[in-house]
Amino acid sequence: MTKNLIAAGAILVATMHPVAAQQTAFSDAVNVWLSGDDTNGLPALAVDARNGDTTAQLILGQVDRDTIPAGYSDFLLGLTREERAALLRFADDDGATVNWLLTLQGTDNAALGDALFWYEANLDPIDSAANLQAVDEKSTAEWVLWRTLNNGYFDRIQSLPAENPELAQVGFMTWLTDYFASENRTISMNRFLDDERPAKVPGLLALKRLERVLGLSGNFSVGLNELIEVIRGRGNRLPVTADLVTLEASLTRLGEVDPRVGVVNRLCDICPDTVADYQCRIETFEIIGGYETLLAVRSPAEAAVPADVYLASDRAVTSLTNLVRGRAPADLTRVRSSCLQSLIVADQ
Structure with a gap:
């Protein structure tokens, strides 16, 4: 199955002008993949990667390595393990x-x-974050720091300004710094919603921790x-x-x-x-496991696709x-949102 898909992508490349083929195919492949189409996007990226x-190699590597648990598309779930490996990974002459x-x-x-590749395997999350920051993978670096704080390792976060001053400048850390510098530390719903800083949600959750x-x-x-x-x-x-109506409206504003x-x-x-x-947004957070999981919905590699473009x-x-x-x-009667019920049923 995978061989046929890759062959189809190869035909697409072959029909283009030879000199411009790689760059044009790359742009098309990334655009198709960004449209949410794995069926056509991943095979096209596989062709580019092999060329x-x-x-393309970065995107495929991260799809293989860093897809969120339970986050595979129907297309990838429909492949065998061997087919997925052939599609997403580099194969040497021995077939490994x-x-x-x-x-x-x-x-x-x-x-x-x-x-x-190694940031999840590193036992020192601050070291991982520093390595990611050094190669301009700022979203993943921020995710590692936020998770470190959320898991209760406050001492490691406290040492950041001295050891890694650049890490202290990531979004939610800056929000926290501004909060503690403020004379008024009481936060009402209106005050929070009026805050125009994009990092206010991870900042607030870190503060709550x-x-x-x-x-x-x-x-x-x-x-x-x-909220x-x-x-x-x-x-x-x-x-x-x-008040579910107010909560849903607040999420819309956020x-x-x-x-x-x-x-x-x-x-x-x-x-x-x-x-x-009035349950769709509320229950979406509930099903996926909260904002912590949402932080993992990010560009596979900012060197390949900028964070804002991906989102x-x-x-x-x-x-x-x-x-x-x-x-x-599995029991859809436990899903309160009729809209989410329809979304889930459409996959069955």
Whole structure:
């Protein structure tokens, strides 16, 4: 099956002008993949990768290495393990396969490949974040730092300004610095929604993680605490008095500033205007496991696709859709949102 798909991509390349074939095919392949089409995009990228295109190699390497659990598309799930390896990985003369990230040529490319491939295996997350920052993979570096704080390793985060001053400048860290520099540390729902900084959501969640350590429990309004529960993926724990209409509207506003939340909003655009579904955004966070998972919906490699381009693409919505379908309960009666029920059923 995979051989036929790759052959089809090869025919596409062969029909182009020989001199411009690689660059034109690369642009087409990336655009098709960014449209959310794995069936045509991945085979085209595989052709480019085998022709020596580093960008295609980066994308395929990360799809193979760093796809979020339960995040494979139907196309990839329909392949055998051997077919997936043949499609996504480099094959040597003996038929053995290896991730493309470990084959990149040149000192800079090799450093980039190593940083992306090994960051999850490194026992020192700060070292991983520094390596990623050094090769300009800033979104992944921020994700590693945020997860480190969220997992309770506050001491490692505290040492950042002295050891790695550049890491202290990532989005949510800057938001935290500004918060602690402010004289007014009480945050109401309106104050938070009026904040125009894109890093405010991961910043707020990091602050909430520090709540008990720093004695901040009185700094969050009731409405904001409910919003935090939703963003953490705990919408099913909301009190019966929670205003779902206001919470959904708040998520819509957050998506205008935070492009990751914006991906959730775009997914929930499937809801017909005639349907009043106040659970779609709330339950999307719940199903995928909260904002922590949403942080992992990012460009596979910023050297290949800039972070903002990826989040604005249909690929980001497709990736989130795959996660919702892959992590949704088997019993659809447990899904409160009729819009999400329709989305999940469409895959069955």
